[in-house]
Amino acid sequence: MTNFPGFYRSSIGKKMIVALTGVILMLFVIGHLLGNLQIFLGPRWVNDYAQHLRDLGPLLWAVRITLLIAVFLHIYFTVSLALDNRRARPQGYEKRNYIKASYASRHMVVSGLVVLAFVVFHLLHFTGRKFNARFPMLKNDPLNHYDVYSMMVYGFQNVYVSAFYIIGLFLLTLHLTHGTSSFFQSLGLNDKKLTPQLAFGARVFAWLLFIGYTAIPVAVLLGLIHPAQQL
């Protein structure tokens, strides 16, 4: 691409990269939720699902690397854009009265960085199996699969851990209420009639994700789901 350097250095080019990587991450968030919700179907479902994922082997790593690159580009270009934005108004207003710019849209960097911190914790917690004395004691299930079900239940029985998950998910929701409609605009897939519909759709989508994801720690804390093995 002869013009590519100009593209990724331009404001619009950078935004398009942020939008495209955002879409990749959003698709992951949907897939991850559908996978996790299998906890409500019982230990067999989640443990089999987790085993299938691990059995993907190199394919799993391809997906992981793609996601990692998407996360890196998404953050790198957003931070670069945000720094430009700060430089663009060295002297601020004494009084500021926003009409249309939503709270979520004005705090994407903050919500994004908290989500990043949450994701790091989440990976250490459930993928690295840290922060819980019971995780190493878990025995494999009858099919000799790792007992993800019990791991999730024991993990979320800690109120502080669950609270942090809910806060992280809330900020992800805030991020997505803007992000999910914003990427259409950045990629030029928008017009006057579509704008309010996309904004509404994005809010519904983000809050559905929030309900879906938080249902798991909430169900555990309410005692609706019990571990498959007692420790």
Add this chain to the structure above:
Amino acid sequence: MNFQLNVWRQANAKSKGKFATYEARNIAPDTSFLEMLDIVNDELTERSEAPIAFDSDCREGICGACALTINGQAHGPKHPAAACQLYMRSFDDGKTITVEPFRAKPFPLVRDLVIDRSALDRIVQAGGFIAARAGSAPEANSIPVPKHNADLAIEAAACIGCGACAAACPNASAMLFTAAKVSHLAFLPQGAPERTLRVTKMVRQMDAEGFGNCTNTYECEAVCPAEISASFIAKLNREYARAVLQRSVGE
């Protein structure tokens, strides 16, 4: 009506500015905001004080010269309207009104509320025109233009270049201005020959001027006195993507 004004005063670009308080007394409700400033300035002149410098020209909402941020909103609380079409009846009697210049790095301050908006002119000079001299207006039906496109082109062409979009944007981005200037030509056959180069050059100039980047907050369209829709920014993004793709394959 009576008001207390909290106005940004700054002698020149280099000096340090600060807010100063003035009283506006016995103002008729149908006085425009700029006329109210004229009245205050008359009193200041009588007291041998420097009048508040502010820009104005047509005072009927078509020139875009009156760049004022009033109570934290570009062009004040009544939308859509330029500050010159804002009347004092829009404010509550006895209230304090804060008046600031448009704040953005590419809009250097000249004096008090006067800013230099030539950055916007330079974006247009980069490609917001048709290079060929087309002569006088041709027969209207000799170049077919679909009605929908003509409507959109006229909508975009309504931009008066006041800079309120950049002033109101949380990131000081001039995307709505550039979008309007790119779109009104992109929708018409006359703009077609230079379409690819135009958007590339104008976006490059916009970035070079030091404007911020659009984060799709749509604050711009909320303050635009010409009601330019932020959907033109989507159009600009489409035009830009198309240009990059075309140039990448060597067209």
